[in-house]
Amino acid sequence: MKHHTKRTLLCAGTCLALTATLGACGAGGSQSASDGKSTLNLAFFDGGNGPEPYQEVVAAYKELFPDVEVNLVTSTEIEDEIMPGMKAGRYPDLVQRGLNAKAGLVETMLGDNAIADVTDVLSMQIPGEEVTVGEKLIDGIIGPYTNPNGDDRTFLLPTFYSPAGLVYNKTLLEENGWEVPQTWDEMFELGKKSKEKGISVFTYATSGYFDSLVGALLADAGGEQLFQDVMFYKKDVWKSDEARKVLDTIGKIVSPDYLHPDTLGYANVQDSKKNQQTVLNGDAVFMPNGTWIRNEMKDAPKTENFKWALSPAPGFTPDERYLTVLMDALWTPTQAKNPEEAKRFMAFMYSDKAAEIFAKIGQAQPIKGITDKLEPELAELYGAFDQEGVKIIPGTSFSQNASVEGVSIKDDLYSTIDSIASGKKTVDEWQKKLNDDSNALNEAMPKDQK
Numbered sequence: 001m002k003h004h005t006k007r008t009l010l011c012a013g014t015c016l017a018l019t020a021t022l023g024a025c026g027a028g029g030s031q032s033a034s035d036g037k038s039t040l041n042l043a044f045f046d047g048g049n050g051p052e053p054y055q056e057v058v059a060a061y062k063e064l065f066p067d068v069e070v071n072l073v074t075s076t077e078i079e080d081e082i083m084p085g086m087k088a089g090r091y092p093d094l095v096q097r098g099l100n101a102k103a104g105l106v107e108t109m110l111g112d113n114a115i116a117d118v119t120d121v122l123s124m125q126i127p128g129e130e131v132t133v134g135e136k137l138i139d140g141i142i143g144p145y146t147n148p149n150g151d152d153r154t155f156l157l158p159t160f161y162s163p164a165g166l167v168y169n170k171t172l173l174e175e176n177g178w179e180v181p182q183t184w185d186e187m188f189e190l191g192k193k194s195k196e197k198g199i200s201v202f203t204y205a206t207s208g209y210f211d212s213l214v215g216a217l218l219a220d221a222g223g224e225q226l227f228q229d230v231m232f233y234k235k236d237v238w239k240s241d242e243a244r245k246v247l248d249t250i251g252k253i254v255s256p257d258y259l260h261p262d263t264l265g266y267a268n269v270q271d272s273k274k275n276q277q278t279v280l281n282g283d284a285v286f287m288p289n290g291t292w293i294r295n296e297m298k299d300a301p302k303t304e305n306f307k308w309a310l311s312p313a314p315g316f317t318p319d320e321r322y323l324t325v326l327m328d329a330l331w332t333p334t335q336a337k338n339p340e341e342a343k344r345f346m347a348f349m350y351s352d353k354a355a356e357i358f359a360k361i362g363q364a365q366p367i368k369g370i371t372d373k374l375e376p377e378l379a380e381l382y383g384a385f386d387q388e389g390v391k392i393i394p395g396t397s398f399s400q401n402a403s404v405e406g407v408s409i410k411d412d413l414y415s416t417i418d419s420i421a422s423g424k425k426t427v428d429e430w431q432k433k434l435n436d437d438s439n440a441l442n443e444a445m446p447k448d449q450k
Contacts, residue, residue: 039069040341043082043092045101045328046074047160049361056357061348064127068341079103091333094342096159098328099145099397100211106329110148110155111400116332116339119154124347133157133347138385138392141366143224145327145394149401150232156329157346160358161366163310163384164212164290164324164395169302170309172199172282182321184249184314187286191258194285200260202253203284205272207417210250212288214413215393216313216322217246224393232399233409233442238435245316247427247434254421260284264421273297280306290326291381295362310381312390320389327366327394402444409437 044054051074058070075081078097083105085091099106109115122134122142134142137158146156173180176197181187191201204210218227222242229237237243252258260283266274276293278284280302294308312323330349332342348354355365359373364382371379371386385392398410412433419425 037067037069038338038341039071040094040338040345041092042070042072042094042096042345043078044072044074044096045078045098046076047328047363048076049363050074053357053361053363057349057354060351060353060357061127061345064348065344070345079105086333086335089335091335091337093336093338094330094332094345096328096330098156099148100395106156106331107400109331109333111403114334115155116334116336117153117155118157118332118343118346119152121157121343121346122154124343126351127344127348128351128353133350136350136367138366138368138370140392141325141327143394144228144231145397146329148397148399150228150399156331157349158327158366159330159349160363161325161327162291162364163382164326165216165288165313165384166213166286166311167279167289167293168286168309168311169279169282170307171305172285172303178285180309180311181314182318184253184316187314188252188258190285195257199282200258200278200284201286202258203260203263203275203278203287204254204267204417205275205287205289206267206269207414209288210414210417211326211395212290212324213313214246214250215396216324217249218243219322219391219393220313220315220320221245227393230438231397233402233438233445235439235442236435238431238438244427244431247431249316250417251420251427251430254417259421264418267418273300276300286311291362291378294378294381308377308381310384312384312387318389320391321387322393323384323387323390324395325366325385325392399441399445401446402441404440404444407437407440409434409441412437 054072054074058072062068062070073081082092082095097106106115123132125132126136141158141161142154144150146154146158148155178190178193181190187201194201215227218230222240226240226242230243260275260278262278263275266272276287276289276297277300279287280297280300282303291310312321315321330346332339336342350365350367355367355370356373358365359370362374362378364370364374371382374382384390396410396413416425416430416433420427420430
């Protein structure tokens with residue numbers, strides 16, 4: 001959902017006034033203010049909740065560290081706010097913006113080695129608490145997304161995590177006596193039953209929403225190593241039987257036997273909500289999506305007693321399933337003037353105080369016990385993480401350490417799904433294209449990362 005661009009500037013060291021200019025108190029100031037205080041420059045993405053939550057967190061940080069002057073810029077288009085300054089050598093100390101954003105800022109900076117290693121933050125004690133960041137983070141959150149070079153070094157610290165998988169109306173299943181499918185075989189069997197009642201078992205908003213499923217399917221088919229191999233372009237990885245199983249499964253679930261017939265007509269940015277509405281109307285059972293859909297569709301009409309629910313992707317066996325976790329990220333530019341203060345603020349972002357502030361607006365920090373701070377309906381959706389046999393896997397975040405002109409493996413992975421659904425392309429063609437893309441990127445990878 002696109003929000004109108006908003007920009008707010010906050011000089012926390014001056015009574016939280018919104019009166020400074022970007023040049024004097026913006027994302028590229030000096031490390032020390034004229035009075036000798038340490039200065040911290042923050043640039044945070046505003047996902048639509050406004051600057052107030054960040055202002056509260058800054059104020060709480062100032063209570064612990066009154067000698068730190070904090071300059072905060074928030075915007076729905078944060079890249080537009082900070083990129084001109086960075087080109088002129090004025091870098092923020094700390095940025096909140098994740099991978100897979102439209103502007104691709106994080107990907108570009110990772111490719112340029114312009115983001116600092118913040119592994120040491122994991123062992124830092126959270127200000128005002130007795131635990132370290134690493135001890136407080138939920139299990140499994142540090143992985144391919146946070147460590148984009150495929151080693152033990154962390155460059156992106158996770159923030160605002162959300163489960164993504166299959167979203168559905170719990171009441172619809174209960175009224176029909178249907179169980180949530182634990183395996184893909186059960187999913188396809190349910191599709192036959194639902195079709196008898198005129199209900200399609202599957203739809204999707206746009207093909208990009210398969211980001212909620214693909215990583216989970218890869219990890220389930222070939223273990224987390226397959227997911228890692230795909231993200232880092234291992235030679236001929238898409239020729240493996242396990243990768244082919246993933247493509248075949250997607251090809252089957254988007255076939256006419258299971259896909260809602262209106263899906264392709266609405267699978268674009270302008271009309272995507274119409275596909276989501278089919279689930280709210282009871283005309284489709286499942287769609288790949290995440291917790292944010294509650295707010296996105298809060299005013300849309302729904303069937304009587306509609307109840308949001310979220311399930312991990314079905315497994316290929318009943319032994320284990322994977323749930324995709326989508327997240328934003330905190331990071332520090334290598335040219336930041338005050339990286340140590342930035343790291344301390346990073347650690348504070350995982351404090352109970354900060355987590356409670358964000359929980360009030362439905363944003364969950366990836367810390368243990370966070371669901372206790374969320375409203376009950378949202379906490380139930382996050383409860384998908386706690387289901388038996390469920391492991392987490394990040395959304396697809398391909399390595400940015402290789403690029404080939406004219407090759408976009410992410411587009412070829414997701415956009416092709418529409419062509420598979422329409423019958424314009426076959427799974428064989430899809431597999432070959434992905435493997436060709438991946439091998440080309442493999443050749444461009446640094447030798448130590450192949």
